[in-house]
Amino acid sequence: MEKKASMNSWMVQENKNFERKEVIQMEKREILWSWVHIILTVVVVVGLNLLLIQAPAMAAVDCNNPSTEADADLDGFTDAQECIGITLYNGSLFLGKDSGVNRADRLDPDTKDLFVILVYASPTKIPANPLEYVSAPQSQGGLGIALHVIVPEQADTNRLVTSTQKAVRVTESLDDSTTTPLGVTSCGTPNGLDLATVYTQRIINHVTSVNPSASQTLKDTYIKHTIAHEVGHMVGPLAPTYNANYGGYHYKTGTNVILDQSVKYKGTTFYIGTTYTSADKSGIKLK
Ligand SMILES: [Ca+2]
Ligand SMILES: [Ca+2]
Ligand SMILES: [Zn+2]
Structure with missing residues (x-):
């Protein structure tokens, strides 16, 4: 009995050792599988990135035979419209890629275009290059959309620039x-109920009340930030995620991006965001 007990004890011990070895082998297998998983993940991610990087070139629209239905860049203008050009509401022609003029002055079927109606107050407080932060390349924090500023008469009263696509409108108010x-503004796409108003005089008053010796550049930056903020709400909406804690489609104040809930200031120093986030850049929706 005693021996048997001892034998049993040995067997138990041996089983335990076996179990332990088994556990170690499982761990080894798991480590191996983790590595295989990591390597496969890296291969897939790199592959996808290469595909994404190459996508625009691969998808380039052939303007010799453009589709009157397809909208390759999803900006609301068909490939044919963007190759040939469109006639605006007042009869003026807006050129297409066929014209060969500078990108800023024409449509392009491969990258996004957006018409913007800027309604200036008199005397206007809007600085030069008011849409700079929106049209900047994505690599520089902008949305990389080719923006075309038009006068109200170039769209119909509902902001239509073609039968299906609207311009966004930003109105300056000195109130x-x-x-x-x-x-x-209301949040949505250019085809939604989005009439933005930017209160330039209030912005100037606010800046001056915080810092009486604030520079003109600072005031201009704040106005351009606010225009970019409201336009952002109309091209997605951006920020793409609604957050009730931050007043809706916004980031927390102090993130220092264009779509912060408000511009942070501390003492007499302002922290004005002039860039969009990567989530904003991938959340652009124009129709
Ligand atoms: Ca298009
Ligand atoms: Ca386009
Ligand atoms: Zn907002």
Whole structure:
């Protein structure tokens, strides 16, 4: 009995050792599989990135035979419209890729275009190059959309520039009978109910109240930030994620991007975001 007990004890011990070895082998297998998984993941991610990087070149529209239905860059203008050009509401022609003029002055079937109606107040407080932060290349923090500023008469009263695609409109207001808001719009795509207003005089008053010796450049930056903020709400909407804690389609104040809920200031220093996030760049929706 005693021996048997001892034998049993040995067998148990041996089984335990076996189990332990088995565990070690499982761990080895798991480590091996983890490595295989990591390597496969890297291969897939690199492959996808290469595909994405090459996608625009591969998808380039042939303007010798453009489709009157397809909209390769999803900006609301067909490939044919973007190759040939479109006639705006007042009869003026807006050129297409066929014209060969500078990209800024024409449509292009391979990259996004957006018409913007800027309604200036008199006297306007909007600085030069008001849409700079929106049209900047994505590598520089912009949305990389080719923006075409038109006058109200070049669209119909519903902002249509073709039978299906609308311009966005940003109206300047000098109203400073109250201090807020500094800008408003409804959120959506250009084809939604999106009439943005930017209260330039309120912005200037706000900046001056925080810092009486604020530079003109700072005021201009704040105005351009606000225009870019409201336009962002109309091309997605951006920010793409609704967050009630931050007043809707916004990032937390102090993130220092264009779509922060508000511009942060501390003492007399302003922190004005002039870039969009990568989530914004991939959330662009024009129709
Ligand atoms: Ca298009
Ligand atoms: Ca386009
Ligand atoms: Zn907002």
